[in-house]
Amino acid sequence: MDPVLTDRLILRRFVVEDAPFLLRLLNEPSFIENIADKGVRTLEQAADYLAQGPLASYAAHGHGLWMVQHRVTGQPMGMCGLIRRDNLPEVDLGYAFVPEFWGLGYAREAAEACVAWGRETLGLRSMLAIVSPGNAASIRLLESLGFCHSGNMVYAPGDEVEVHRLQLG
Numbered sequence: 001m002d003p004v005l006t007d008r009l010i011l012r013r014f015v016v017e018d019a020p021f022l023l024r025l026l027n028e029p030s031f032i033e034n035i036a037d038k039g040v041r042t043l044e045q046a047a048d049y050l051a052q053g054p055l056a057s058y059a060a061h062g063h064g065l066w067m068v069q070h071r072v073t074g075q076p077m078g079m080c081g082l083i084r085r086d087n088l089p090e091v092d093l094g095y096a097f098v099p100e101f102w103g104l105g106y107a108r109e110a111a112e113a114c115v116a117w118g119r120e121t122l123g124l125r126s127m128l129a130i131v132s133p134g135n136a137a138s139i140r141l142l143e144s145l146g147f148c149h150s151g152n153m154v155y156a157p158g159d160e161v162e163v164h165r166l167q168l169g
Contacts, residue, residue, distance in 0.1 A: 006113050009106065011066040011080060014054040018067055019046035021076040031096050034135045057083065065094060068110045077101045080110035082118050091118060093129040108141055115145060119168045126168055130161040
């Protein structure tokens with residue numbers, strides 16, 4: 001897959017060398033609170049997470065979470081992509097950014113690019129996004145993209161999430 005470019009961003013496949021950034025992102029308090037504590041505390045664990053997560057997803061499905069970088073500086077900002085999860089009936093849009101890039105429209109720009117890529121490249125007719133009920137900023141972002149709340153589900157024991165769905169065609 002070639003990188004996806006937007007006006008300000010590069011979305012590309014993760015590589016093992018991205019482990020230091022991923023270690024930071026996965027340990028942000030906001031990531032742990034709104035997504036999950038993945039238990040990744042070392043560079044070795046971050047590399048393993050990449051191998052078993054995004055890299056395995058690329059091999060199995062041809063897509064997954066991508067590294068999001070600033071197009072001019074190359075600075076890592078977050079991740080965004082389309083995920084095939086065993087417990088969801090459709091592809092799921094996922095994203096997370098480090099706090100210094102919140103509120104600047106980067107997550108929306110990356111998410112829009114992923115939605116377009118899913119529609120145009122994968123031929124998706126719809127997709128899901130799951131979000132913690134208290135994550136108002138993510139809910140607003142999903143709604144601005146046209147996602148509609150379609151119910152709640154227990155994602156893991158003790159972890160109820162909202163399910164949002166976007167009809168693409």
